[in-house]
Amino acid sequence: MNRIESKNLQVYFGDNHILKGITTEIPKNTVTALIGPSGCGKSTFLRTLNRMNDLIPNFKKEGEVLLDGDDIYSPRLDVADLRKKVGMVFQKPNPFPKSIFENVAYGLKIHGHDDKEFIAQKVEESLKSAALWNEVEDKLDNSALGLSGGQQQRLCIARTIATNPEVILMDEPCSALDPISTTKIEDLIQKLKKEYTIIIVTHNMQQATRVSKYTSFFLHGEIVESNFTDKIFVEPKEQKTEDYITGRFG
Amino acid sequence: MNRIESKNLQVYFGDNHILKGITTEIPKNTVTALIGPSGCGKSTFLRTLNRMNDLIPNFKKEGEVLLDGDDIYSPRLDVADLRKKVGMVFQKPNPFPKSIFENVAYGLKIHGHDDKEFIAQKVEESLKSAALWNEVEDKLDNSALGLSGGQQQRLCIARTIATNPEVILMDEPCSALDPISTTKIEDLIQKLKKEYTIIIVTHNMQQATRVSKYTSFFLHGEIVESNFTDKIFVEPKEQKTEDYITGRFG
Amino acid sequence: MGFSKIIPPKIAQKIMNGVFIASGIVTLLILVLILGYILVKGLPAFNLEFIFGNPIDSGKEGGIFPMIVSSLYVTLIAGLIATPFGVGAGVYMVEYANNNRIVRLIRFGAETLASIPSIVFGLFGLAFFVVFLHLGWSILSGGLVLAIMALPTIFQVSEVTISSIPNSYREGSLGLGATKWQTIYKVVLPAAIPGIVTGVILGMTRAISEAAAVMFSVGASIQTPISIFDPGRPLPLHLYMLATEGISLEKAFGTAAVLVILVLIITIVTNLVVDRYQRKIMGK
């Protein structure tokens, strides 16, 4: 069953035509990887799925995006609800100027949880899943802005999973991480995919192979090819895809 | 000959002891890679080499850092000069809120260049070296803040090399880049190393192997092992190093 | 960037360092001069009776306790009214307003409000609050006039501060499913607090030091006001009368000194609190 469908999605920033007719389907409870050269529109596509681009003043969209068959751009839909369901880890880590604990607790609190014990436990659990607990357990009250780049990135992952979204969008979640943290995040993704639908942008082909079932290859705002990951990396249909994954591109 | 030496370098942020006695030598006209798990102090070390940490209010340092034999923390030394010589690409891309062109031209202008043609040519050259020219040549006047994550990263690389520093510090310059852009940046590094001294932080072991001659492995604010890259990855002396590079760590 | 062409950057830096430090020193000198002048002239009048006593003989003798109470009273009312309106308007302008014309109109309105002479506010307060709304000469009328005067400062400073909060914070919060208001309330406003407080302090200090605007609205009773419908006489008004009618210049400067010390205490305490808060959230 498909969780998300996009139909002939066109995105413009002002006069720039960024996404040029994206039609694709993201199946439920799997990991889908988006790959493609820098600037091809992966982040833009991801940010269209939880309506994050609405914040950009000159953003314009045509076409449809469906979540469980409902148009997410319908005026009747509550955007906050959508974003609660569709969580996101951003490309640049963006912790709040709050303590480490408060960063992770934030999502829980805004969704109405006020049981302190529950929150504390959930925060710990999320930080452990994001492989950050050991490094921060004795400084949970420190500001999150004093963390290293990779630590901030893991914090943002913890913050997102703490609220149990149903779909998780990850924009290069491991780009600032060392191999060990990366492995831990990949393990986490494996664990999550049983219940969640995950879309991950990555520049690391190995990572795509390791974690995802499906892969879409983006180029210049279009999807060149979508397929099972093991297919796409072994016998790509398109020449361009092959060029890209073998590094012959450009 | 050694370009940079650090002798028993200790760094504190407030009460936190971050670097615990770093003694190392960075040879001239080579590429040295710094590896190690997230949060171990790589960025902090790098930022100590061009005195960027001076900006952090509760930063404290002990020990010495020498550039060509001169103490860079000597009060007689001009920090702007130092930073002009020792250029830096930051971990989080940080373009100025200016146009793409102005971002790259900035360094040239502050160093007194005012020949428009020279600047335009130098900007083009730098953007080409950073593999960004094709994507931005027809929107040089647009704001740099509208670029994608990877584009911003390449812009920051272009901005740094435009001013011809003698030493270049790169904090994960390829973390947001696709394989092709990565290859181009690595080519650039290969080209630069003939005349420049380069220190690069990376989480990508393959990248370290491809570009660097020496590698230092950081752990918990200390250097566990420094050696020729091909040595360190093939027959590390320390158990911890081996654990880390084989991914068995943690 | 013309500078670097004529003067080498390093020399420019040296020159500018000199200029900055000089301007800092000049400002400091002005401060010391004025504060010193007030304190030197005012401290002789200072004693416990002056602060806690009632005025005798129109203020020629005695103390200024009722005036201290009136001042704190009207300023508090002004702050309680102007802060939510000012900050609320700032939030609206940055986070909600999407009609450029309304935004510009509102901003223009606030700026005009900020430039209206206090005497006009005074007359307006008399005509509108005292007479038209039948609030009489009272702490409430005076507080309302001061609230209107403080409003534009609080509003504009809040707007500037809120708009300088990085978008990535908003995205982070919205991305977790927070509603717009939750995002504003829990992420944007806390990050903007230091700047907003500057605005509120500036607005309040303007209110607490205002004589002309309250002259026609708060009354001038020398009794200590109890309810908000009692008339009162804030310090600046008392000071104005003592000084201009030649009642007692000594007591006038004493009153000024009390006012300055009062404001100094308020700003120092607020700044300390904000500083601690900022260190807590920014971790620096």
Add this chain to the structure above:
Amino acid sequence: MQKKKKLVEYLIEKGLFITAIFSIVIILIIFIFIINEGIPAISEYGFLNFIFGMTWAPSDSQFGVFPMIIGSICVTLLSLLMAVPLSLLCAIFMAEVAPDSVRKVLKPVIETLSGIPSVVYGFFGLIVIVPLIREQFGGTGFSMFTASLILTVMVLPTIISVSQDAIRSVPSEYREASLGLGATNWQTIKNIIFPAALPGIITAIILGMGRAIGETLAVIMVAGNVPLIPGSIFDPLRTLTSNIALEMGYATGIHYSALFTTAIVLFIIIIVLLLVAHYFQKKYSMDAYGGHA
């Protein structure tokens, strides 16, 4: 639950909208009030006569405010000319150059300065500055220059505090990027920080300008209040605000109304000055981003 949340959001937005248009409503009420009171003088004396008349002599039913228009504009501009550079330099000093400890002392003290009542500034000017100016520059000492000097000191705290905050809220990433390229502190301030903080700085200047043009009691004491066009900056003058404040207490009938007409003229001038300020704001904030974001 769902509905309730939506309703709350809706109500908050509308509530905030009301706070936002509040200033407009107040301005309108004030406008109506002033125009209403000013109309008798306009219809009797004529608006153009009023604006361009050179003589102000209420006892002779002469109500020309032209000298005061000149007075208000001159005093405001001259004080901004002195205050803006000094306060911006001081703001930069506090935000970028001074050590933390200095800033922590300076900030509250400067804010305190804006809490000193105008009367005190007035007396300080009258007793200390006026004689000083007379001895140094001749004339009576009551002058445009004296008034501007006092106004300068009065607007300093506003401009310094607000622009200091604007400068400090420029993300430190920009600062690091510039310094990392070997820019000196001053180059960084001039080329990166200042442009990024410019919108806030202009707001600070506009607030300061508002304070300068609206200040009354202090100006009355040192400007001399002679309703004639000043020949030099050391001549006395009268501003529109002083004119209102000076005579409001006694005026009755058409004279009273004429003072409100003075307020109308003042409004017009404020609006013109604001339009000019906005023109600059627009021009320079475009430059700061070197194109469109």
Add this chain to the structure above:
Amino acid sequence: ERINIVGSTSVQPLGEKLAETYTENNNVLINVQGGGSGMGIRSSHQNITDIGMSSKELNNEEKKELEELILGQEGIVISVNNENNVNDLNIGQIKNIFSGKIRNWKEVGGKDLNIEVITREEGSGTRSAFEDLVMEDSKIKADAIVQSSTESVKQSIVSNPGAIGFVSYAHMSDDVKSLLVDGVDVSEETIADKSYKLQRPFIFLINGEPKDSVKEFLQWVYSPEGIKIIKEEKIVPPNSTQILKYQELLK
């Protein structure tokens, strides 16, 4: 129970003193509010205050609607800098100085020094009285420095050796020197017997029949206790026939 008194800032201190003493023994609140004589006249006229205060006589039109209760007469003192060696001026000289015909102190027997005229704002009670009594058909010169209060006139004279101005007698001090006018020195006696010419009334205004508490207060003002306070404030109270008339009126 509250009584509002609004108006002349010159009368305000006296009003306050009266209020202060009266409220000590009576269960009533009195709010004495400044604003100027014009404000006092307007407020009584619009009936937003119980009592108005004015430091100048009303014009005929105003008199029709409001009742004037004279509290007393106050002197207007011609004052100069303490270093000035001129001691006496006649009304004609004062007029010529203020109208700008005489511009140097040596013309009236003083040092060779420019005369700097300080005046009060148009409409002020003090200035109106001065103009009525001294200036007659001529006007105060247009480039005279205008100050808005007794104290700022005084301070302007203190710091300027060539200055001349007029201030109210109640607030005279040693900071400045008072001149004889037509050879008469200002004092309570010379004001009372009208030999000192420059004087003006302090007035309470009522509009129609005042409420009881106001009546009681005003009756008290014209009682010996009230008159004593008026005298203490260096104001010369009305003569006894006048007082009797007011007491009758306020019954």
